[in-house]
Amino acid sequence: MAHMTVRHIDADAFVIGIRQHEVLIDQRSADGGDMGPSPVELFVASLAGCAAHYAHRYLRDHGLEEGLAVECDWLMRAGTPHAVGSVRLRVVTPTPLSHQQQHGLLAAIDACTVQNSIRPPLPAVSVTIDDGSGPPLVVEETLHHAANVV
Known part of the structure; x- marks a missing residue:
């Protein structure tokens, strides 16, 4: 499976690490810093x-x-x-x-x-919440956006 990491850097700005590349994302100046x-x-x-x-x-x-x-x-x-x-x-x-x-x-x-x-078929999206306090919360999202908590 391919991998990337998104890290918060400031206000609404984040940097996305993809292979050896970094992509900066932000919100427009009305909502953020417009850094990307x-x-x-x-x-x-x-x-x-x-x-x-x-x-x-x-x-x-x-x-x-x-x-x-x-x-x-x-x-x-x-x-x-x-x-x-x-x-x-x-x-x-x-x-x-x-x-x-x-x-x-x-x-x-x-x-x-x-x-x-x-x-269709849309990609399956799952989200894991890991706050370090115990077992992570895993949410598997179905095609129709109904969340199934595992």
């Missing part, structure tokens, strides 16, 4: 970045000019729980593509691992 993207922005950036990666590979593997850009807009869902409600990606290619190439590029982007991870 928010967790939601990083989540949406993961979708856009994954789409860009798969699009780049498609263009490269088909001998098409590289140098694309992926623009991304998103809206939060109204109400609770707070969640991203919609994401719109716009893939800008450096040169025109044929109809067949456009569909091939779309199929490549549709294979994005991040996008696949938020489609």
Whole structure:
């Protein structure tokens, strides 16, 4: 299983250690120090970045000019729980593509691992609370967000 650690550094700011990389996250200046993207922005950036990666590979593997850009807009869902409600990606290619190439590029982007991870079946998420005072509390979350305490 892959591993990362998120450590609190100040106010609402955290540093995420992933392999040999560190990513700083925070809240916008209205809610935090704006020292980095928010967790939601990083989540949406993961979708856009994954789409860009798969699009780049498609263009490269088909001998098409590289140098694309992926623009991304998103809206939060109204109400609770707070969640991203919609994401719109716009893939800008450096040169025109044929109809067949456009569909091939779309199929490549549709294979994005991040996008696949938020489609059913959704990943299982479990949370362990370990405060050092005794056996940890383990909560296994089902697909429908009903918590089962173990």
